[in-house]
Each structure stands twice: as C-alpha cells, then as structure tokens.
Amino acid sequence: MIQTDYGTFDGTSWERLCQKAFKLKFGSLYQRMPASPGDYGIEGWTIDGMAFQCYCPEKNYTQDELRSAIQSKITRDVSKLKLYQTQIASRIGNTKIQKWLLVTPVFEHNNLHEHARKKEIEAREWELSILHDDFTILIQDAGYYATEFEQCRRSEGLPLQLGPVVTAEDVLPQAPEEFEELIDRKNRVRLRDKAGLTSFETELQKFNTLTATKFLKCDEHLATIERTSPQAFQQIIRVIGHYAEEMQELQVAWVGEPNGLVEEVKTELGRRLEEDLKGTMGFSDARRLADLMVSRWLAVCQLDFTE
Template identity: 40%
Template sequence: MIQTEIGPMDGNTWEGLCQIVYKKRYSTYQEMVPSPGDWGIEGFMLGHGIAIQCYCPKQEYDTSTLHTKQVGKITKDLNKLKEYQNEIASRIGDEKIKQWIFITPRIAKNHIYSHVRTKETEVRGWNLDILDDDFQILIHDIGHYLSEFRVIQTLRGELLIFSESQKDSLEKTENSTEYEENINRKNKIRSIRGGNYNLNTHKRLNKITTDKFLLGDELIRKIEKQSPSLYKSLNRVINQYENEIEEVSLTWEGTASSLLEKVSTQLKERLEKDDNIGGVIVDSDLNQIVDHIISKWIALCPLEIDQ
C-alpha cells in the first residue's frame, strides 16, 4: 500500500480505478481479465489501437528502487506481447496495437523515458502481427486521470482526501508585502492580553497565520484541479459568508479571539451543511480550509480586528 494524491493505493485499487476510467472514456474498451493468463495488457480499445497496463508498487520505495521496479515491470510485460502474441491476436482480431500505455501513480525518474524509447525500437524489430509499425510506448501517472478519479470516488461516497501529499516547502504567493503587513498589524492587536503587549506571542501568531494561509492555498489549488465541482461549491459558500464578514467584524464588541472563534465556527457549519461539501471531504481537510480562509481574511481583509 502506498500513499497517493487520492489516498492509499495498492495494485487492485489502482487497477480498478484505471479500468473504470477507460470504460467510461471508450465504449469499445475491453478489459483483459487475467484468466487464463496475464498477457501484458489490462485492456484494449478496439478501433483505437490502444492497450493499457497498470502498475502500482506494493509499498513505498526510495526513488532508485521504484525506478528499477518500474523499468523491470515494463520490460517484463512488453516481452509478454511476443510470448503471447497468438493469444492476444485471437482477442483483438485484426486490430493493431499502436500505443501501449503504462499507468503508474508516480514516475520515479525521467530516465524511464529513455528506457521506453529503447524498448520501442526493440519491440518494433520483433515485427509482431499484433503491433503497428509505429508502435509507441507512453507513460501515464496519476495526473492524467485526477479529475476522473475524483468523480469516481465521489460517486462511491468516499471521503475525498487532498492533503496527504502536501509539499514540504511552501511557495510564496504574490503581493506578499501587503498580506504580511495586514497579518502583522492585526496580530499585534491579538497579542495584547490584559492591556499588555507580548512580542513573542505576536511573532508566533504571525508565523501560524502565514503558514495556514500558504498551506491552505496549496490545498485549495489541488481541489480546484482535481475536483472542480467541489471547488465551485466551496467557493460559493465561502463567498456568501465573506459578504457578511466585514459588517460582522466592524460591529463586533467582544475580544479579537472571540470574533475569530465565532467566524471560524460559523464558516465550518455552513460548509458542513452544504449537501455538496458536508460528507464529501474529510474533516481534517475541511478544518484546513477553514483555517486558510480565516488567515486569508486576516491577510487580505475583509476581516478587520480592532482594539
């Protein structure tokens, strides 16, 4: 089992998702079940000359090991095309395989492309009746199918996970000076307790707010790319509430901490109550989205904090 952008995967779950995608994409797709044997293809598209083969590693490997296993898998399965050419021919008829697509969650090294270019030349030299003269090998990773995988997960009622593979380093967003000044100004007010200002608290709040802003921004971009319908729903609910925030903050008579607590609680409640959001995305990601939006409103307004 490995961790991917769409959650934990093993060979069966990975192939299962790929099979669904191709069955939806092509009405002529034929799944090649491994009975009576595994012949180097998981399925083929009649009329298109496309065959696919899926591979998901059994466990997390370092880059070099994963690359070695991917190269070995490609070599082994391509050899099966020659070994079982008669069996394959009887299944695909007069079809010629023009493209053989190797589908794996992530590519370990770009050296894999050098390997498949070499293998293309070698395989063409076999002059197999089942292969086109311009036979081509393609490598697809999870990015080729993200939005389709997300649709499948949603239809299955699975909770969507977006934050499993966050980057270790965070990119700075544009106009950082403006949001840093707003964060610093508003957090200075939050750092006053009992009339006393605490510099260490102020510095720590600035870091926490900035981290939540940047980390959440990365998560939001993932959702927009992988699940546009969920992103649209989030955007709608958040924008509706954002229209009310300025008035709420300008007329607030309590403390800054109680204001932020109220806004955070109300935003999450609205997201959870929406039929297209609640029960669709895991709670940890939902909390991260709320933290991001609150930090964003602190950084870029409209959430104002006064003494």
C-alpha cells in the same frame, strides 16, 4: 500500500480504480482483458489501438528503487506481447496496438522514457502482426486520470481528499532523547495548583509515568492498526496530521488553564476521528486514540503551553 494524492493503493485497488477510469474515459472503445487465463501483458485495450497495463509499487520506494521497479515492469510485460502474440491476436482481432501505456500512480525519473524508447524499438523489430508499425511505449501517472478518479470517488460516496499526501513520518516524528524531561516540565505546569502540597513530587512522578506509558502505547497502538487495516491507518494519519496543524494555532491563542487545552485537544481530535472513520472507529476507540496521541504530543513537544 503506497500513499498518493489520489488515495492509498496496493496493486489490486490500483488496478480496480484504473479499470473504472478507463471505462469512463474511453467508453465503448475500451475492452478489459480479464486476468484469467492470463493478461498477456495488457489489462485492457481500445479498438483504436491503445493497450493498457497497470502497475502499483508494493511500498513507498526511493526514487531509484521506483525507477528500477517500473523499468523491470516495462521489460517484463512488453516481452509478453511477443510471447503471447497468438493469444492476444485471437482476442483483439484486427486491432493493432499502436500505444502500450503503463499506468502507475507516480514516477519521478526521466530515465524511464529512455528505457521506453529502447524497448519500443526492440518490439518493432519483432514485426508482430498485433503491433502497429509506429508502436510506442508511454508512461502515465495518476494525473492523466484525475477527472475520472474523482468521478469514481463521487459515485462511491467517498470524500474528496485535497492537499498534499500526509505521511506517517510527518505525523509521528521521532521523540527527542529528553522526552522525559519535556513531560516533567509540562506536567509541572499542569499540576501547578498542587505545587504547595507535600505530596506534590510523588503525584507528579505518577503523572509523568502515566503520560510516558501512554506515549509509548500510542506508537504500538498505531502499529497494530497499520498491520491489521492499512487503509484505516492512512485515514487516521491524515486526520491526526491535519488537526496537528490547526493545534499549533490553538495552543498559541489559548488563554485558559493548561489542562483545559489538553482536554480541548483530546475532545476535538476524538470527535474528528470518530466522524471521519464512521463505521470503522466508535466513540470509545476514537477517544482512547486521541488520549494516547495527546500524550505523544506532550512527549515530542508538538503540544506545549506557556508557563
């Protein structure tokens, strides 16, 4: 799964969305090439000479890894045009492929254009009956189909996602080495009304242990969700990330008791998780995740209050 400005995708969901977009954009000119018995290097074509192949990375690659993966995809699938020219010809009829387009969520390396030029020259030299004399290889990212993607989302009743991608790394920063000290400092503020009791230090240590345990459980809980339901995980990260930004302003403006702030954050985050993940997460699960997340924020200093 990879995250983009247009959603979270794997190979199957990306191709499914692209197929819908091609049909919207090109109408009856577009014909899908089902994968059975094989796609032969194209997943669809238009009768005026465009052929399409979709590619979605398996994960969030580095720039060089992504360049290498896309380059390999172009090399491998363009060679199928020669290997399966007879099968392709019997399906596209008199159409000659003038533009072969690789449609991928994102690419950031302009060396791919250089590779495309080399491969299209090589393909022209094959002199295949299915290829136009000016055969060209083009690379398109998700932005070329932004309008169609939005139409698809609206037709499916899905919410519009605005703004930059929210990544797990942004939402779940590494805990500092002194996280136990941070928890202790903040919990002393939360329990300050009990500071005069002889049992204060004992109760504080229990409170600290409970907070630290929830903090550690938080990452384990999110890892389980990511493993069992990657799409739900990405939606959860988005909700948490957006609320974390708002929370920074809330804690500066807060004038009540520290525990009041903690409860306000738990309640509001739980409400948003339940609302945004209707049908996936109920009230109890949303409240539990919010409780764990607040303990994490206390440990990594995203949630703080003045003493």
